[in-house]
Each structure stands twice: as structure tokens, then as C-alpha cells.
Amino acid sequence: xKLDIIFENDFFIAINKPxxxxxxxxxxxxxxxxxxILLQRYGSIxxxxxxxxxxxxxIVFAKDEDTHKELSKLFEGxxxxxxxxxxxxGIMLNESGNIDAAIMxxxxxxxIMITHAKGKPSSTDYKVVEQFKNFAWVEFQxxxxxxxxxxxxxxxxxxxxxxxxxYGDGQPxxxxxxxxxxKLSKQExxxxxxxxxxxxxxxxxxxxxxxxxxxxxxxxxxxxRALWQQLRKWKK
Numbered sequence: 081x082k083l084d085i086i087f088e089n090d091f092f093i094a095i096n097k098p099x100x101x102x103x104x105x106x107x108x109x110x111x112x113x114x115x116x117i118l119l120q121r122y123g124s125i126x127x128x129x130x131x132x133x134x135x136x137x138x139i140v141f142a143k144d145e146d147t148h149k150e151l152s153k154l155f156e157g158x159x160x161x162x163x164x165x166x167x168x169x170g171i172m173l174n175e176s177g178n179i180d181a182a183i184m185x186x187x188x189x190x191x192i193m194i195t196h197a198k199g200k201p202s203s204t205d206y207k208v209v210e211q212f213k214n215f216a217w218v219e220f221q222x223x224x225x226x227x228x229x230x231x232x233x234x235x236x237x238x239x240x241x242x243x244x245x246x247y248g249d250g251q252p253x254x255x256x257x258x259x260x261x262x263k264l265s266k267q268e269x270x271x272x273x274x275x276x277x278x279x280x281x282x283x284x285x286x287x288x289x290x291x292x293x294x295x296x297x298x299x300x301x302x303x304x305r306a307l308w309q310q311l312r313k314w315k316k
Contacts, residue, residue, distance in 0.1 A: 081117055086138060086296050091147040091289070092128075093118070096298040097139045099277045103130040115141065129155050129225065134243075137164070137282025138298045147289075154287050155225060161286040164220040164230055165209070165300060167279035167307065168239040169248065172216045176207040179233040183226040192246060193228045195236045202226045204233045212311045214257065215242065219283075230280060242279035252276035253307060258314045275307045 084096035095114065097103065102113035104127050118125040118141055125141050126148035142148035154160050184199030186192040195202075203223040210217045216239070220230050231247045234240050240248030252273030256262040264271055281304060285296045300308075 083117065086298055087294070091144065092140055092142050092151065094138055094140050094285070094296045097131055097136055097282075098301065099134050099136040102133050103127075103139060114139070128152055131282055132228065132231075132278065132280070134278030135280045135282060136298075136301050136304075138285045138296050139282065140285065140296070150289060151287075154289070158223055159287060161284070162222050162225070162282070163284040164222070165281045165283045165304075166218050166220060166230060166234070167242045167253075167275075167304070168216050168218055168234055169242060170214065170216070170239045172208045172211060172218070172239060176205070179204045179206065179237060181233060181236050183229060183232055185227075193226065193232045195232060200224070200226060202229055202233065204230060210312075212315055215253075215311060217308060217311075243275060243277055244279075253279070255310060258310055260314070274310055275303055277303070279304065279307075
């Protein structure tokens with residue numbers, strides 16, 4: 081697989097991870113992960129943080145143990161600025177705000193996270209970039225790094241991320257949901273979705289490492305940009 085490398089030096093590598101690729105191997109080693117690919121290329125690589133399989137965008141891996149310790153300390157100490165872009169369902173009543181709701185793993189379902197008073201403190205800032213009829217483009221900044229944090233918090237306030245199978249309806253985004261008087265062409269038996277994967281993208285990471293400031297950014301992939309264009313086109 082050809083990797084989309086955002087930045088690389090002797091200490092770490094930043095990748096624009098595609099949606100659908102695991103960040104690190106799962107428990108069953110059921111499929112190839114991004115870390116597996118990097119291990120083949122570099123021989124040794126160290127996990128610093130993770131992105132959900134469906135989430136695209138910036139992810140960082142360390143190349144040596146010392147850098148791994150330094151980067152891990154920065155992430156754990158909340159010294160890394162983390163920004164995401166996402167498409168959510170519905171009309172956001174507030175243009176910006178903070179979601180402060182503790183998160184824990186569900187006692188009923190493995191791998192599912194819930195908001196609960198007994199959970200770990202979790203904080204997400206959000207800002208509406210553009211509001212549409214049934215959807216909104218939103219910028220997120222997370223101040224903690226809980227599993228599925230943005231997805232859980234958006235479900236918590238009633239605006240789940242589109243195509244989210246765990247915390248939303250999991251349904252793909254169709255042009256017929258955006259375009260008025262949509263008609264299927266004679267050549268098509270069924271409508272093809274504009275977006276059929278989790279509508280969440282890791283956009284920017286900023287941190288200071290070894291006295292140097294790094295500002296890493298990954299442009300949203302084609303499928304997300306195409307959907308954004310369609311939403312703007314039929315906005316009126």
C-alpha cells in the first residue's frame with residue numbers, strides 16, 4: 081500500500097490514514113493494519129495514539145523508544161492540540177460549545193462507550209463550520225483522548241456522526257437526501273451513496289517535540305470533499 085506521508089524525520093512519522101484501515105492490529109490479527117505496513121518498511125515502529133478504523137487523517141508513530149516516551153507523555157499530558165472535522169446529523173442549535181461528559185465502556189456491550197458519571201472526564205469543543213438542511217459540518221477539538229470520544233459526545237447531544245454504525249443509524253449518505261426532486265438514472269438499478277463510511281477526519285495535530293514546533297495537517301479525502309461540494313451545491 082502506498083502511504084500518504086505528511087511528515088517524516090529521524091524521530092517520528094505522520095501519516096494521512098485512509099478510512100477503513102486499522103491503526104494497529106486488533107486482538108485477532110484479522111486484517112493488515114497501518115502499523116503492520118510501517119513495521120515492514122522500518123523494522124521497528126512505536127504506537128503513540130490511535131484513530132478508529134473508519135476515521136481518516138493525521139496519525140503519528142514514533143521511530144524509537146525515547147521518542148515514543150516523549151510523544152506519549154505529550155498526549156497523556158494534554159500538550160497536543162487535536163482537531164477533527166466531521167459531518168453530523170441535524171441542525172445544530174448552538175454554533176459552538178463544549179461537551180463535558182464523562183465516558184466509560186458499556187457494561188452491557190464490549191467495545192461500546194457510553195457517557196456516565198462514573199466514567200473518565202472527557203471534554204470536546206465544537207464549532208459549526210457550515211450548517212445545511214439536514215446535516216452540519218463541524219470542527220472539533222478534543223482535550224482528552226477517550227475511545228470514540230467525538231462519536232460518543234455527538235450522540236450524547238443528539239447529533240451523531242453520519243454513517244456511524246455504533247453510535248448512529250449507520251446509513252450511507254445519498255444524493256436523494258440532499259437534492260430536491262432526485263430521480264435515479266435509467267442505467268442505475270439502485271442509488272450509489274456519496275459517503276458510505278464514518279464521516280470523521282483527523283485534521284490537525286500540533287505539538288512541541290525536542291524544542292521544535294510541529295503543525296501537522298491532513299486535507300480531507302476526496303469522498304468527504306465531494307459530499308461537502310454536493311451539500312453546498314443544493315443548499316439553496
